[in-house]
Amino acid sequence: MTKEVQDAYRAGVPIFIGYFPAAVAFGILSKGCGISLLESFCFSALVFAGASQFIALNLLMTGMGPGGIILTTLLVNFRHFLMSACLSAKMAKTKKRNIFLVAFGVTDEVFSVLSFKPGPLSSKFVIILESAAYSAWVGGTVAGYVLGGFLPEILTKSMGVALYALLLAILLPEIKQSLKALVLAVASGALNILLIKLDLLPHGWNIIACIFAVALAGSFFIPGEAKEEAYE
Amino acid sequence: MNKLIPLILGMAAVTYGPRLIPFLLMTGRQLPPRLDAFLKCIPAAAIGALIIPGVFSATPAMPLAAASGMVFTLAFGLWRGGIIIPVLGSVGVTYLILFFAG
Numbered sequence: 306m307t308k309e310v311q312d313a314y315r316a317g318v319p320i321f322i323g324y325f326p327a328a329v330a331f332g333i334l335s336k337g338c339g340i341s342l343l344e345s346f347c348f349s350a351l352v353f354a355g356a357s358q359f360i361a362l363n364l365l366m367t368g369m370g371p372g373g374i375i376l377t378t379l380l381v382n383f384r385h386f387l388m389s390a391c392l393s394a395k396m397a398k399t400k401k402r403n404i405f406l407v408a409f410g411v412t413d414e415v416f417s418v419l420s421f422k423p424g425p426l427s428s429k430f431v432i433i434l435e436s437a438a439y440s441a442w443v444g445g446t447v448a449g450y451v452l453g454g455f456l457p458e459i460l461t462k463s464m465g466v467a468l469y470a471l472l473l474a475i476l477l478p479e480i481k482q483s484l485k486a487l488v489l490a491v492a493s494g495a496l497n498i499l500l501i502k503l504d505l506l507p508h509g510w511n512i513i514a515c516i517f518a519v520a521l522a523g524s525f526f527i528p529g530e531a532k533e534e535a536y537e
Numbered sequence: 538m539n540k541l542i543p544l545i546l547g548m549a550a551v552t553y554g555p556r557l558i559p560f561l562l563m564t565g566r567q568l569p570p571r572l573d574a575f576l577k578c579i580p581a582a583a584i585g586a587l588i589i590p591g592v593f594s595a596t597p598a599m600p601l602a603a604a605s606g607m608v609f610t611l612a613f614g615l616w617r618g619g620i621i622i623p624v625l626g627s628v629g630v631t632y633l634i635l636f637f638a639g
Contacts, residue, residue, distance in 0.1 A: 322621065326621055326624065326625060327620065327624060330624070330628075340541055341539055341541075343539050343542075344539055344541045344542065344545065347541075347542060347545045348545055348548075351545055351546065351548075351549040352545060352548045352549045352552050353552070354552045356583075356584075357548070357552065360583075360587055361544075361548060363587065363591065365541075371543065371544040371547060374544060374548065375544070375547040375548055375551055378547075378548045378551050378552060379551040379552075379555075380579060380583065381579070381580070381583050382551065382552045382555060382556075383555050383579060384577075384579055384580050385552070385555050385556045386555035386556070386558065386559060387559075387573070387577070388556075389555070389556050389557070389558070389559040389560055390559035392559075392560075393559050393560045393562075396560075404557070404560040404561070405557065407560065408553070408556045408557040408560045409553060409556065409557075411556045459632060459635050459636055459639070460628075460632055462596060462635060463596070463602070463606070463628045463629075463631040463632035463635060464628055465595040465596055465603065465631075466592070466595045466596065466602075466603045466606040466607065466627050466628060466631045467624055467627065467628050469587075469588050469591065469592040469595055469603070469607060469627075470606060470607060470610040470623060470624045470626075470627035470628070471620070471624050472584045472587055472588055473584070473588060473607060473610045473611060473614065473623070474610055474614050474619070474620045474623040474624055475584065475620070476580075476581060476584045477610075477611070477614035477615060477618065477623075478618060479580070479581060480615075481615065481618075485578075485581070486581040487581075489578055489581035489582045489585060490581045490582065490584055490585030490588075491585060491589075492582075492585065493581070493582040493583070493584075493585030493586040493589075494585040494586055494588060494589025494590070495589070496586070497585075497586040497589055497590065498589060498590050501590065511586070512583075512586045512587065515582065515585075515586035516579060516582045516583045516586060519578065519582040519585070519586075520575050520578035520579045520582045521575060521578075523574070523575075523578035523582065524571055524574035524575040524577075524578055
């Protein structure tokens with residue numbers, strides 16, 4: 306085993322440990338939403354995007370149709386466009402056939418690890434790290450779905466808070482870095498309460514309106530901090 | 538009974554597309570600053586609208602239970618950070634409150 310492969314496995318361990326329980330929660334929640342094991346497996350195996358999968362379950366429960374859920378997924382996951390743009394610059398020498406596999410595994414956490422690694426990235430290192438994340442995510446989903454039924458009912462009910470806690474835990478490091486994330490999140494939540502009270506939009510579409518309106522307002526009114534953020 | 542498969546394939550396509558396209562283009566060009574700023578605002582805006590006010594119906598019989606779990610996530614996340622303990626801890630706190638007060 307070369308040093309590079311050892312480094313890749315070492316970097317993959319915290320990612321594996323971080324992903325597995327979140328995936329177990331997804332498996333349990335997806336079962337609670339009444340979807341099949343195959344569907345739950347396909348969510349994690351084909352979409353492979355943590356927050357947006359929890360969001361999709363959430364939206365399914367609100368009764369939103371597939372068009373709205375896919376549009377929300379696009380909005381939520383479009384940030385990976387920037388992450389991939391950044392990573393592709395660090396992987397200029399990668400063979401064309403490898404980029405299709407590398408691109409599939411660009412998640413927030415994998416990106417964070419890769420973007421802080423100095424120097425150019427080899428596709429071998431990236432694919433090992435992404436495989437650690439992927440196996441934890443898919444394995445945890447199936448484990449949660451299959452074994453979740455053996456857990457006590459109050460615990461399963463308590464799992465309902467897990468997706469919100471996960472979203473908050475993902476957001477908190479951003480809030481610590483700048484007030485901007487806090488202002489955006491609170492403004493968006495407040496607008497969502499207002500839109501739900503007004504009851505003007507079809508069910509579930511309030512969230513899309515909030516994301517568009519608040520992100521657009523944010524891009525005009527909040528000074529850019531692009532150079533300070535970790536996209537180097 | 539796998540009626541969600543078309544939805545999942547659609548979600549997979551709109552997730553994979555934005556991840557792949559920059560690798561295919563491989564250009565060193567900068568995004569227009571306005572678009573860049575808009576995209577950077579999306580995650581926080583999305584998370585805000587998803588948590589508020591939905592979290593108050595996570596434990597419908599007792600919204601205080603879920604809210605207490607979130608307070609743990611907030612406090613521990615700000616203090617030590619991480620994902621595992623804030624998430625598992627929020628479930629634990631919610632469980633304890635539902636168990637003893639529910």
